[in-house]
Amino acid sequence: MANTREFPLEMTRNIGIMAHIDAGKTTTTERILYYTGKIHKIGETHDGASQMDWMAQEQERGITITSAATTAAWKDHRINIIDTPGHVDFTIEVERSLRVLDGAVAVLDAQAGVEPQTETVWRQASEYNVPRIVFANKMDKMGANFDFSVETIGDRLQANALPIQMPIGAEDDFRGIIDLVEMKADLYHGDDGSEWDTVDIPEEFAAEAKKRRDAMIEKLADVDDDIMEKYLGGEEVPKAEIKAAIRKGTLDLSLFPVLAGSAFKNKGVQMMLDAVVDYLPSPLDVRPYNATDPDTGENVELEADDNKPFAALAFKIATDPFVGRLTFIRVYTGTLESGSYVLNSTKGKRERVGRLLQMHSNHRQEIPEVFSGDIAAAIGLKNTTTGDSLTDPNHPLKLESMEFPDPVIQVAVEPKSKADQDKMDVALQKLAEEDPSFKAETNPETGETLIAGMGELHLDIIIDRMRREFNVEATVGAPQVAYREAFTKQTSAQGKFVRQSGGKGQYGDVWIEFTPNEEGAGFEFEDAIVGGVVPREYIPSVEQGLRESLENGVLAGYPLVDLKAKLYDGSYHDVDSSEASFKVAASLALRNAAKNAGAVILEPIMKVDIVIPEEYMGDIMGQVTARRGRIDGMEERGNAQQVHSYVPLSEMFGYATTLRSASQGRGVFTMTFDHYEAVPKSVQEEIIKKNGGSNIKE
Numbered sequence: 001m002a003n004t005r006e007f008p009l010e011m012t013r014n015i016g017i018m019a020h021i022d023a024g025k026t027t028t029t030e031r032i033l034y035y036t037g038k039i040h041k042i043g044e045t046h047d048g049a050s051q052m053d054w055m056a057q058e059q060e061r062g063i064t065i066t067s068a069a070t071t072a073a074w075k076d077h078r079i080n081i082i083d084t085p086g087h088v089d090f091t092i093e094v095e096r097s098l099r100v101l102d103g104a105v106a107v108l109d110a111q112a113g114v115e116p117q118t119e120t121v122w123r124q125a126s127e128y129n130v131p132r133i134v135f136a137n138k139m140d141k142m143g144a145n146f147d148f149s150v151e152t153i154g155d156r157l158q159a160n161a162l163p164i165q166m167p168i169g170a171e172d173d174f175r176g177i178i179d180l181v182e183m184k185a186d187l188y189h190g191d192d193g194s195e196w197d198t199v200d201i202p203e204e205f206a207a208e209a210k211k212r213r214d215a216m217i218e219k220l221a222d223v224d225d226d227i228m229e230k231y232l233g234g235e236e237v238p239k240a241e242i243k244a245a246i247r248k249g250t251l252d253l254s255l256f257p258v259l260a261g262s263a264f265k266n267k268g269v270q271m272m273l274d275a276v277v278d279y280l281p282s283p284l285d286v287r288p289y290n291a292t293d294p295d296t297g298e299n300v301e302l303e304a305d306d307n308k309p310f311a312a313l314a315f316k317i318a319t320d321p322f323v324g325r326l327t328f329i330r331v332y333t334g335t336l337e338s339g340s341y342v343l344n345s346t347k348g349k350r351e352r353v354g355r356l357l358q359m360h361s362n363h364r365q366e367i368p369e370v371f372s373g374d375i376a377a378a379i380g381l382k383n384t385t386t387g388d389s390l391t392d393p394n395h396p397l398k399l400e401s402m403e404f405p406d407p408v409i410q411v412a413v414e415p416k417s418k419a420d421q422d423k424m425d426v427a428l429q430k431l432a433e434e435d436p437s438f439k440a441e442t443n444p445e446t447g448e449t450l451i452a453g454m455g456e457l458h459l460d461i462i463i464d465r466m467r468r469e470f471n472v473e474a475t476v477g478a479p480q481v482a483y484r485e486a487f488t489k490q491t492s493a494q495g496k497f498v499r500q501s502g503g504k505g506q507y508g509d510v511w512i513e514f515t516p517n518e519e520g521a522g523f524e525f526e527d528a529i530v531g532g533v534v535p536r537e538y539i540p541s542v543e544q545g546l547r548e549s550l551e552n553g554v555l556a557g558y559p560l561v562d563l564k565a566k567l568y569d570g571s572y573h574d575v576d577s578s579e580a581s582f583k584v585a586a587s588l589a590l591r592n593a594a595k596n597a598g599a600v601i602l603e604p605i606m607k608v609d610i611v612i613p614e615e616y617m618g619d620i621m622g623q624v625t626a627r628r629g630r631i632d633g634m635e636e637r638g639n640a641q642q643v644h645s646y647v648p649l650s651e652m653f654g655y656a657t658t659l660r661s662a663s664q665g666r667g668v669f670t671m672t673f674d675h676y677e678a679v680p681k682s683v684q685e686e687i688i689k690k691n692g693g694s695n696i697k698e
């Protein structure tokens with residue numbers, strides 16, 4: 001370690017800002033950057049001047065797509081902010097951020113409280129044990145209600161909300177915030193909150209503030225014995241103890257501090273930053289990150305420590321217009337100097353880190369070294385993709401990687417010319433490195449390229465980037481569902497391939513038992529040959545032949561998934577047998593087995609949550625049922641109703657338009673992939689017909 005760290009570990013925060021679409025994440029993040037002195041002009045998110053949303057599509061659509069990591073400083077602390085997108089199609093981005101951040105600010109729209117997408121990201125954050133504070137934003141908006149927002153945290157998230165502030169006024173009259181820990185008030189001078197005074201609590205709010213502070217202390221008493229004692233004894237609890245108890249409760253996820261503000265009107269952002277510093281964890285406060293020693297298979301717990309060997313996770317690849325390929329890394333332990341070598345232990349390759357950059361919202365700063373607990377971008381890593389482990393070459397470790405959900409929707413793209421085809425190949429490869437949640441595949445028979453992703457918007461963005469950044473001209477088909485195929489019955493079959501045409505012929509003969517595997521378990525191959533009836537050197541070809549045939553299913557050409565295959569018998573010919581003939585034999589066995597295997601087509605079923613005013617309930621329920629959907633429950637949402645349902649993805653294309661016209665624009669819905677399920681017989685027949693008939697030969 002040749003350099004010294006600028007910020008001690010305990011003064012480092014890696015946080016994400018998460019929210020429902022339009023709750024104000026981008027605005028809040030921008031205000032944070034403004035107040036931490038990193039940007040000098042406040043850019044409205046929708047006029048194209050936004051500092052965080054620098055990709056062209058983000059500016060045009062006014063949404064945040066990528067999770068840019070940005071560094072800021074507040075009260076001698078370093079705060080690394082990982083911006084997470086709000087749209088469900090990009091949950092992969094949310095997941096990837098959750099993996100590398102230590103704490104989060106959940107931004108709510110104080111008029112709507114907890115919204116469906118807040119629930120989704122909240123649940124994800126809970127899975128990763130991420131401590132959170134809640135910022136009830138938009139307190140200036142019509143209908144804003146702090147207490148209602150707090151209630152929704154309990155009702156909809158079943159989380160223990162701890163209001164540590166009391167807003168003064170709401171809507172147009174939102175003019176101040178009382179800090180219930182300090183028992184002081186910030187009073188804003190005008191509608192724009194850039195100027196304010198911190199004063200004693202005005203007389204008319206004193207009683208209410210006292211009541212709320214008592215309620216806060218009572219809640220803290222539940223999680224802290226010392227406070228409980230003082231509280232029961234009627235003693236005053238010192239501020240430092242209150243803060244310590246809030247911090248402890250936040251870190252162990254037993255409570256979630258709630259703050260009020262209006263990012264847009266510059267109110268409450270600084271106090272929220274104080275809360276980030278006071279209550280969210282430093283890298284020293286989080287549970288150790290899991291890794292495995294590739295040699296011994298032993299589990300190793302990584303704790304932030306500059307003196308240990310280097311270990312980091314590459315969590316994002318971005319193509320930057322100025323410096324090229326950036327690899328964002330989260331350092332878990334150790335330090336790394338620019339110009340040194342690391343081992344990509346996922347790929348087993350040594351890589352040289354050319355330069356290291358600290359990313360600010362609008363500029364990059366070259367740094368000589370990155371320390372444990374920090375986030376930075378590396379230049380020069382050629383073979384590293386998202387989710388890879390980077391470690392000290394002398395201390396290889398594999399860090400717990402990220403799980404990427406399988407894409408459920410796809411489109412066909414056809415390049416206009418040969419030159420476009422070449423450009424498209426490059427584009428798709430680059431884009432796939434950045435975003436592991438989409439896949440591109442070219443069918444070797446038809447030459448058609450399919451791009452598969454998490455949703456329509458996700459695919460739109462990919463195609464848009466292909467056109468703009470890589471100048472690919474292509475025609476794009478309508479979105480299609482990524483169906484799968486599966487066997488439902490156990491069956492055995494022979495596959496025999498014999499050609500005798502003078503000279504050397506072909507001979508392969510196998511008997512294979514096929515058993516449906518658990519959902520998501522994939523393909524498993526077992527070699528149960530005894531006595532060499534199939535010579536050992538041909539067994540890998542049998543497995544290979546099966547794997548290749550699985551790619552293009554048996555019913556309608558969709559991938560056949562979740563299957564066990566046991567090779568248990570067969571025969572060979574001394575002269576004619578070859579790897580190729582056993583490969584063919586294996587694929588014949590699969591085709592033959594398909595007749596009796598109860599083959600089905602599986603379709604993605606989406607979890608669809610619709611929020612609509614009461615009067616449209618009947619219509620909406622009818623729409624869900626007509627789409628082969630299943631209603632799973634309903635909940636009141638103020639004046640509206642929320643309908644929970646499960647609907648096949650194939651029935652959801654264009655639903656946004658249908659819902660809009662059926663509810664006069666007042667309904668909203670969110671949709672996330674839930675599971676795969678067999679399609680009804682009649683639908684199966686239709687799909688098979690559309691794809692040119694079944695491949696199963698009677």
Ligand SMILES: Nc1nc2c(ncn2[C@@H]2O[C@H](COP(=O)(O)OP(=O)(O)OP(=O)(O)O)[C@@H](O)[C@H]2O)c(=O)[nH]1
Binds near residue numbers: 139
């Ligand atoms: N009234 C009011 N409007 C706000 C406030 N904060 C943000 N907005 C507005 O709400 C809209 C959405 O804000 P964004 O910051 O883009 O929201 P976001 O959550 O980043 O949105 P996505 O990136 O699309 O998920 C914009 O029109 C903002 O101007 C606020 O405190 N009060």
